[in-house]
Each structure stands twice: as structure tokens, then as C-alpha cells.
Amino acid sequence: MTDPTSPTLITTLQRAARAAGEILCEGYGTTDAIDFECKGASDFVTHYDQAAERTIIDIVHRAHPEVGFLGEETGTTPAQAGNVTVIIDPLDGTNNFLHRVPHFSVSIAVREGTTLTHGVVYQPLLDEMLWAIRGQGAFLDERRLPTPPAKPLTEMLVSTSLPYHEKGDCATSLRQLTALMPEVAGIRTPGSAALEIAYAGLGRFDAFWSQGARLELWDIAAGIVIAREAGCTVTDLAGDPEPANWESLLVARPERHAELQRLLIETP
Secondary structure (H helix, E strand, O other): OOOOOOHHHHHHHHHHHHHHHHHHHHHHOOOOOOOEEEEEOOEEEEHHHHHHHHHHHHHHHHHOOOOEEEEOOOEEEOOOOOOEEEEEEEEEOHHHHHOOOOOOEEEEEEEEOOEEEEEEEEEOOOOEEEEEEOOOOEEEOOEEOOOOOOOOHHHOEEEEOOOEOOEOOHHHHHHHHHHHOOOOOEEEOOOOHHHHHHHHHHOOOOEEEEOOOOOOHHHHHHHHHHHHHOOOEEEOOOOOOOHHHOOOEEEEOHHHHHHHHHHHHOOO
């Protein structure tokens, strides 16, 4: 049975992420238009998403045959034994990928029961591996992430996921965006939530929030582990730390989390 504390598990996840990243880089580098299908409103899938997810499942299953899977493209595969589930978003940022915007990632997390224990977010174009194990810190490649001091609100660069088309609550996002814009140094919506949540742990962003956008567990699970292990507070806007209940998300240094929370939830 897979032991979530075993060092072989994170090594397997990283190997799977790199293999998936190779597939994505191959697709990104093609000169022809990338074929895609619509799963729903503004919800696209390509051959590369599907191939990357199959590759991740194959690599992890060979090393840990008893684990279950929750994949964006393949759905739920129950565990053969135990209660460990590998949560996969093989291409977080498909819209960017389709438009040749160089900001997307492979996201893989592990959940033991209801507890997120491992997170890997890999940016294949930069060959950057962000990863964390619960209770053991967060890392960029082999370098442990330091805990930088919290900046004042007026110096913060904040990332978000905004809704669009028929996907989410545009009115709520716009109200919160309007409240935050005069208070911070900048707001960005790059288009890969997994990567941006992990970047909040790395310090490239000072916070990440989202409410109107529909973020699934596979979009955020790996980033949550990394951000928490890097010293961020991660909850929904009501302060609930349990992801299964969330319809919003706020990631920030502890010194700024409550301040941002009040600003966002008190939006008229």
C-alpha cells in the first residue's frame, strides 16, 4: 500500500509531470493549429491534454498500482487499496496553450482521505518544478522556498482567475475586482490557476483570490499544498480551510490574509 510519507511518491509525481510536460511542449511547438474539442462553454480539450493525462496515470499506476485517480479528462478511478487519490490536471491553461501563450502547467496532487499531502506544479516551457509535501516545506526544483516578508497592500501584486463567457459569476468578480484595484500595486489574470497559486508561495505573486470563476479541485489542489508549505494561509473567503466545501479561494501571507478577506467580502 502506498505510504504518502514515502520519498518515492513525490519522485514518481515529478517524473510523471515531466513526461506530461514533454507532450505539451511537443504540441506547443507545432506550426499547425492545435485541434481541440469543446466540452462546454469556454471549456476546451486537446489531444495533448488527453495524452498527458494518460501518461501521468500510466507512470503513477506502474509505481503505485493501488492508488486511485481523479483526472480532469478521465474522471474518477477508485483506489484498489487504501484511501490515496492522485488528482490530475494535465494541462492547466488550455486556452493559453491553444493561443500559444507561454503560460500553462501540469498539476498533480495527492489526497489521503480528505487531506492534501503532495503537490507538484510543473511549467514545462521554463522547466520549473514547484513541489511540496505536507509538513516538509515547498521547493522550486531542489531549492527550498524561503518565507518572504509580507508586503503592505499598496505594494502587492495579486493574481486572480476571472470568469468569462458562460463560465462563472461575472458580477461578483467585477465587484471584488473594483474593490481591490485602488488598494494594490497590480492585478494579473494569467490563466493557469495551479501555477499562480504556486507562484504565491514562491513570491512571484503576493496573493491569489477567486470567487466568480469556477475552479475545480484539480485546478487548485497541487497549488494549495505548495502555497501552504511556503507559509501562505489558504482558505475560502469565509475562512474555511477545507477545499471540498469551497466556492471561493484566497491565498496570502498570514499578515495580509484577513485584510484581503475583509476587503473582498465587504464589497457591496
